[in-house]
Amino acid sequence: MAEDVEKTLVLDEPMNVVFDWSDSEIPVRDALWDYYMEHNAKDTVKTEETMKPVLDMSDDEVKALAEKLLK
Template sequence: MTDVEKTLTLDKKMNEVFSWSDDTTPVRDALWNHFMDDNNKDTMKTMDEMKKFENMDDSEVASAAEKLLKK
C-alpha cells in the first residue's frame, strides 16, 4: 500500500465517509479540531495524536474517527 492510499479516508469529507454525518469538513480537519479541543489548544499534543493516523489504513482511520467524532 502506498502512502497516498493510506491517507484517502483522511482527505475525504466527513459526509463521504460516514452516513451519519452531513459535515463537509475533511476527516483530517475534523480529527485535528477534536484533538485541539481535547488538548486545550496544545498544537504539539494534537500533532502527536494525529501522527497515529498516518500509519493506519483506511478502515482503521474510519473506525477510530467514528469512535471519536460520532455524536
C-alpha cells in the same frame, strides 16, 4: 525510488462522504484534528503528536477511530 505518499485516502475525504451520519463537508483529517485540539487544550504540539499515528493507519482503522471519537 518514489514513496507512495497517499497511504490513507479516507483522511482527505469529506466527513459526509465517508459517514452517512455526518453532514459536515470538512475532511476527516480536519475533523480529527479539531477533536484532538479541543481535548489537548488547544496545544498544537500535543495535537500533532496525537495525530502522527493516525497518518499511518489503514482506511478501516481511520474510519473506526473517527466513528468512535466523532459520532
